[in-house]
Amino acid sequence: MDLIAQARAAGETPDLDALIQAIPYCRHLGVIARLDGHGVLLELPFAPDLVGNPMLPALHGGVIGSLLETAALAQVIYEVHASSLPKSVDISIDYLRSGRARTSFARARIAKQGRRVVNVHAEMWQEDETKPIAALRGHMLVDFSEN
Amino acid sequence: MTDSPPWLKLAQGHMNQTAFFAHLKGEVVGFGPGRATMRLPYGPHLVGNPDTGVVHGGVITALLDHTAGAAVMAALKEPMAIATLDLRIDYMKPATPGLAIIAEVTCLKVTHEVAFARGSAYHVSADDPVAICTGAFMLMRGTPPPPPPAKD
Numbered sequence: 001m002d003l004i005a006q007a008r009a010a011g012e013t014p015d016l017d018a019l020i021q022a023i024p025y026c027r028h029l030g031v032i033a034r035l036d037g038h039g040v041l042l043e044l045p046f047a048p049d050l051v052g053n054p055m056l057p058a059l060h061g062g063v064i065g066s067l068l069e070t071a072a073l074a075q076v077i078y079e080v081h082a083s084s085l086p087k088s089v090d091i092s093i094d095y096l097r098s099g100r101a102r103t104s105f106a107r108a109r110i111a112k113q114g115r116r117v118v119n120v121h122a123e124m125w126q127e128d129e130t131k132p133i134a135a136l137r138g139h140m141l142v143d144f145s146e147n
Numbered sequence: 148m149t150d151s152p153p154w155l156k157l158a159q160g161h162m163n164q165t166a167f168f169a170h171l172k173g174e175v176v177g178f179g180p181g182r183a184t185m186r187l188p189y190g191p192h193l194v195g196n197p198d199t200g201v202v203h204g205g206v207i208t209a210l211l212d213h214t215a216g217a218a219v220m221a222a223l224k225e226p227m228a229i230a231t232l233d234l235r236i237d238y239m240k241p242a243t244p245g246l247a248i249i250a251e252v253t254c255l256k257v258t259h260e261v262a263f264a265r266g267s268a269y270h271v272s273a274d275d276p277v278a279i280c281t282g283a284f285m286l287m288r289g290t291p292p293p294p295p296p297a298k299d
Contacts, residue, residue: 024194025203028170049170052213053228055293060167061216061231062209069205085196088204092235 004077004084016040016074026070029063033074040074042067044104051101059099064124068093068136071106072120079110080118082142089117091138099133102126108136118142154226154292155179161293162217171209175217181254183217185210188247200244207248207268208236211280214250215264219284220292222254222262228287232261235281242277246270252280262286 004014020026020033020042029050032043044050044067052060069091076086108122122136123129155178162168162183163175171193177184187193187210195203212234219229242248251273252266262284267276 022197023203024192024197025206026195028192029205049166051166052168053293054166055228060165060209061212061234062171062205063167065208065212065234066203066205069208070203073204085198087241088238090235090237091204091208092233093208093231094233095231098230 004082014077016078019077020070020074023070025066029066031067031070035078039107039109040071040078042071042074042106044106046101046103053098056098057101059104061093061095064095064099064104064134065091065093065136067104067106068108068122068124068134069138071122071124072108072136072138072140075108075110075122076118076120076140076142080113080142082144084143086118086140086142089139089141091136094135095133096135097131097133099124100126104133105129111137115144116141151179155221158220158226158292159217162213162220165213167209168213171206173210173213176249177251178217179221181218181222182252183214183221184249184251185214185217186247186249189245194244199241201241202244202248204236204238207238207242207278208234210248210250211236211252211266211268211278212282214252215266215280215282216284218252218254218264218266219257219262222257223286226292228290228292229262229284230287232283232285236278237280238278239276242268243270248277257286259288260286
């Protein structure tokens with residue numbers, strides 16, 4: 001994305017919330033990004049459109065997967081000096097608790113950075129970061145060609 | 148398909164009208180027994196890379212999760228709620244901008260506690276998948292499945 005290339009060219013870290021807001025699907029979900037002391041923190045306010053089970057009500061598994069994958073993507077963009085958006089190769093999601101009708105958060109950490117592939121772990125929680133509602137492990141291909 | 152139990156029709160209605168699935172503008176195109184097919188037309192709201200127009204990986208995840216859950220429901224002998232335990236997705240190639248994505252999932256096995264499903268997402272042919280998935284689902288026997296939303 002141009003935002004990444006421009007920031008890299010200027011020797012700066014890309015504005016992560018601007019980057020997230022430039023991704024239409026993230027806007028469609030309502031994802032907000034910011035940096036804190038640990039890296040990229042994503043926030044997803046609850047909305048009725050995100051429900052998968054109306055009885056509880058609970059967030060749709062696809063919403064959970066989408067936020068986790070976006071957290072992984074954002075952390076890789078932030079931490080790894082790639083020239084374009086990383087591409088997901090595979091992901092594995094564990095659903096630990098149901099996602100309730102409240103604000104969710106997610107963050108990721110890079111477990112291993114190789115020359116082409118990054119192994120990334122992400123977690124999502126609601127009220128208590130020590131009680132994740134879901135976790136993701138995945139691999140992303142990163143393009144360093146223009147650096 | 149003969150003698151499809153009434154609750155299975157309700158389950159299909161529920162899967163078609165799930166709030167988030169409707170938010171993505173997906174539709175159920177095939178349901179039962181033990182398999183489900185869904186179609187998600189391409190749309191600007193699904194884009195993950197604004198430079199290329201390729202949909203976000205989470206779109207594929209959401210579509211496959213929903214279809215896998217439907218395949219499991221379509222394999223059950225009695226109505227009950229289910230919950231995704233885990234889901235593994237391999238992205239074989241980027242989705243083509245402008246094309247609808249079809250997800251087709253089969254429930255391979257239903258045990259007392261857990262059901263297993265496997266499937267893929269593709270544009271034209273299942274032999275040329277955009278992504279493949281494997282998932283396990285907890286069965287909540289005794290807990291009724293969500294009712295379909297009231298009609299407007």
